Amino acid sequence: MKLYNFFRSGTSHRLRIALNFKGIDTEYIAVDLRVEEHLREAFKNLNPQGLVPALAVDDKVLIQSPAIIEWLEEKYPTPALLPTQAEDRAHVRALAAIVGCDIHPINNRRILEYLRKQFATDDAAINAWCSTWITDGFNAYEALLAADKNRGAFSFGNTPTLADVYLIPQIESSRRFKVDLTQ
Numbered sequence: 063m064k065l066y067n068f069f070r071s072g073t074s075h076r077l078r079i080a081l082n083f084k085g086i087d088t089e090y091i092a093v094d095l096r097v098e099e100h101l102r103e104a105f106k107n108l109n110p111q112g113l114v115p116a117l118a119v120d121d122k123v124l125i126q127s128p129a130i131i132e133w134l135e136e137k138y139p140t141p142a143l144l145p146t147q148a149e150d151r152a153h154v155r156a157l158a159a160i161v162g163c164d165i166h167p168i169n170n171r172r173i174l175e176y177l178r179k180q181f182a183t184d185d186a187a188i189n190a191w192c193s194t195w196i197t198d199g200f201n202a203y204e205a206l207l208a209a210d211k212n213r214g215a216f217s218f219g220n221t222p223t224l225a226d227v228y229l230i231p232q233i234e235s236s237r238r239f240k241v242d243l244t245q
């Protein structure tokens with residue numbers, strides 16, 4: 063398998079965590095977002111969306127980190143990233159979706175580039191933008207953890223789940239955008 067990804071990409075980071083958790087080796091292929099390698103024809107031939115990550119498996123290219131992680135979970139079920147009970151799975155997926163659907167997409171590079179170019183937004187305003195949506199999502203995430211009476215050492219239970227796979231890269235990028243994580 064070939065993993066097309068970028069070191070500072072949260073969605074790539076998700077995939078690296080899931081792959082490592084399941085003990086799967088891949089060939090690391092760097093796609094440098096800083097020089098817009100992802101927008102070049104060579105990469106767009108692999109993923110017409112021009113976004114990392116992409117995972118080449120034999121003659122197929124898988125895209126979209128949620129779809130790739132679900133594929134990994136189906137293909138390599140142990141160790142599992144989802145709990146066994148349907149309600150618990152829904153809870154873990156909801157935690158992941160707070161990050162994957164409601165925090166990450168609006169703080170993505172292309173959105174920030176648009177804000178910079180179309181609205182002359184400076185770095186302080188960009189950080190404020192990111193901080194607003196990250197804090198909003200993390201507050202909800204924290205409230206859900208606080209309400210979970212069976213909570214262990216991880217977002218759910220005592221082993222890493224899909225929720226942690228999404229959370230950790232978002233913490234990393236929150237530090238980059240100087241979000242106050244004290245709370």
Ligand SMILES: N[C@@H](CCC(=O)N[C@@H](CS)C(=O)NCC(=O)O)C(=O)O
Pocket residue numbers: 070071072073074095100112113114115125126127128170171172173
């Ligand atoms: N929903 C997609 C989002 C992928 C995505 O947005 N990747 C970012 C890096 S974290 C990217 O390639 N951004 C390039 C850009 O915004 O120009 C996924 O989860 O795979």
